[in-house]
Amino acid sequence: MxxxxxxxxxxxxxxxxxxxxxxxxxxxxxxxxxxxxxxxxxxxxxxxxxxxxxxxxxxxxxxxxxxxxxxxxxxxxxxxxxxSFLPLRQSLEGIGQGLYMAELVDRFLPERLEQPQVYYLMLHALHRLAQGDSESAVRHFEVQILVALGYSPELYHCLGCQADMERLPGFFSPARGGLVCPRCGSQEAVTRALSAPGVQALRRLAGADLGAVPKLSPEVCDELRGLLRSYITYLLERDVASAQFLDSIRRVPAEPSSGKLRTWP
Ligand SMILES: [Zn+2]
The missing domain is CATH 2.40.50.140 (Nucleic acid-binding proteins)
Incomplete structure (x- = not known):
């Protein structure tokens, strides 16, 4: 038979x-x-x-x-x-940002574990990328995939002493997964200073639903890119290959691409 x-x-x-x-x-x-x-x-x-x-x-x-x-x-x-998200394929940066999100999903998720929230988050971010809104879309995706998978950063209290962080200058501790106050931050091996607009933007990104993704200034995007990368690298225990690729294309002038996506960068 x-x-x-x-x-x-x-x-x-x-x-x-x-x-x-x-x-x-x-x-x-x-x-x-x-x-x-x-x-x-x-x-x-x-x-x-x-x-x-x-x-x-x-x-x-x-x-x-x-x-x-x-x-x-x-x-x-x-x-x-x-x-096919065709407009996304017209620029090397669009391709790189899309592959970066794909790599995060691939690295963070085990096989055959249903994650519809992350799936629709990714679709939404790919549509945003295709519309040319790349940096804000990717920062939102990074924060929201962390929230969905249980790595939501603490953004309101110091993770060392529980001090209210509304009025204190903030430092971000990748190892603790959120804000620490200046006193606790001085005792940490690795922290990143976080500006007041950076903290506010992170809070908005962590709370935003798909219909209300905030548009971030270039300065805040740059600050959060480095901060989120250090947190994600800490969680994954290694750097993300396609983030290194994005670093390399930021250092060279943009060139039109062939539009074909066949291999990893
Ligand atoms: Zn503290």
Whole structure:
């Protein structure tokens, strides 16, 4: 008797893709219903493959996945693009920011843990990136993924002595995961001074729903980029590769890109 694999329909964002062998693609997919899933798309790396065209990095797609009966990665049986976020692919920075968010999801989330809140957060941020609102969108995504995964930074009281931080100058401690007062901060190995506008912006980002993402000034964006990176690096126990890529493209003039997203930076 023929063994028929179990199949299921799902939508997903493509977080990673790499070629396996001559013609197959290995994919890391992020879905709202089954979380992060690894899958293989047979023959999708062949030139002109219909399936492969729907599986570019950061594409939101509708998939039919087949689960092999005796284990192994799911197999892509069908793929259709829902949204390709085309304008995002027109600039190297847009691509880099999108891949940075994909890397955060990939690093923070275990396999097959349902996280619909993070999924829709990512879709929202990709739409914002495609509209050219990159820095504020990415800062919001960083803070909100931390909140969703239980790493919400403490922004109202000193994590050393519980002092009310409404009126005190703040320092951020990545190891403690939030604000410390000047006295407690002086006893920490690594802290970052945080300006009053920086604290206010973090509070707004941590509380903002998707419809009310605050627009941040370039100065606050720069300050929070460094601070959130140090906190995320501490949590992941290593730096994020695509953040290093973004550092490198900030140091060179912008160039038009080919619009194709096939490999990691
Ligand atoms: Zn304190």
């Amino acid at each position: 023929t063994q028929i694999p179990h199949s299921y329909k799902v939508e997903a964002v493509v977080l990673r893709r790499s070629r396996v062998g001559e013609a197959d693609l290995r994919l890391t997919l992020f879905t709202p219903t089954v979380g992060k899933v690894h899958a293989v798309a047979r023959s999708a790396a062949k030139p002109g493959s219909k399936t492969g065209g729907h599986l570019d990095l950061l594409t939101r797609c509708s998939l039919l996945l087949a689960q092999p009966r005796y284990g192994g990665m799911d197999v892509v049986a069908q793929a259709h693009t829902i949204h």
